[in-house]
Amino acid sequence: MKFELLQLEEDRIRYLLSGVTAAFANGIRRACMSEVPVLAIDEISIYDNTSVLFDEQVGLRLGEVPLQADDLSVFAQPEECQCGGSGCPGCRVDFMLSAEGPGMVYSSDIQFTDPSVRPAFDKIPIVVLGEGEKLVIEGYATKHVGKEHSKWQAGTLCGYKNQPSLEISESCDGCGKCVEACPRNIFTVEGGRAKTTNTLECSLCKLCVDACEPGAISLSLIPSSFVVSIESAGNMPVKELVAKAAEEIKRRAEDLDAKLAELA
Secondary structure, three states, X not given: OEEEEEEEOOOXXXXXXXXXXXXXXXXXXXXXXXXXXXXXEEEEEEXXXXXXXXXXXXXXXXXXXXXXXXXXXXXOOHHHOOOOOOOOOOOEEEEEEEEEOOXXXXXXXOEEXXXXXXXXXXXXXXXXEOOOOEEEEEEEEEEEOOOOOHHHOOEOOOEEEEEEEEEEOOOOOXXXXXXHHOOOOOEXXXXXXXXXXXHHHOOOOXXXXXXXXXXXXXXXXXXXXXXXXXXXOOOOOHHHHHHHHHHHHHHHHHHHHHHHHXXX
């Protein structure tokens, strides 16, 4: 297996993975979206809501606010906690939200009892309160994985594609039609022939193949090489997200190996 980093930002990573199957690349994608545990608001109690939104809509918006923690490992998932899931500081974080109009209620108005826990973004709008309208809510956040509910989904835009392979035949006369047709601008004309600049940016639309003479350009896919793109919801840096997803795949593989060994 070969790994080549193409792009790395706080919330976005793009890399080339070679020498693997599509199932392995898809496993990384699925683990980033559904197997990495994060915190999210789980249950709430609404004491006062005179805003234009129904209680259910406010609850939905609160649940989808991504949460960050200085050290996520100090919190256990309720089913793995020593309290058995009944609720304790080890598996839940209480919060309070109290606001009065006029004005916008933002995610920054959510105040947690644990100062190490906070919304990932301060300016996520919750609801607009008019003159005299109030919103008073308390509740708690718990740690789960995305396969249980989308609010615990650590990865958002996660996908992959086969690495494209573009070949320009000797019949190319440098007409430049492929340059005009390509929406990703990956073709140039040099020395009377077309050349590619960055085939990884190819979207596999085949407009270049259709624009040129038959056989001038051929587009194929490399079956064991994939361009993987992962974006974080903001709960953690994307570099940490991919690392934890890989650890989860490794753990599951070791568990399967151990169970198969017992049956042997």
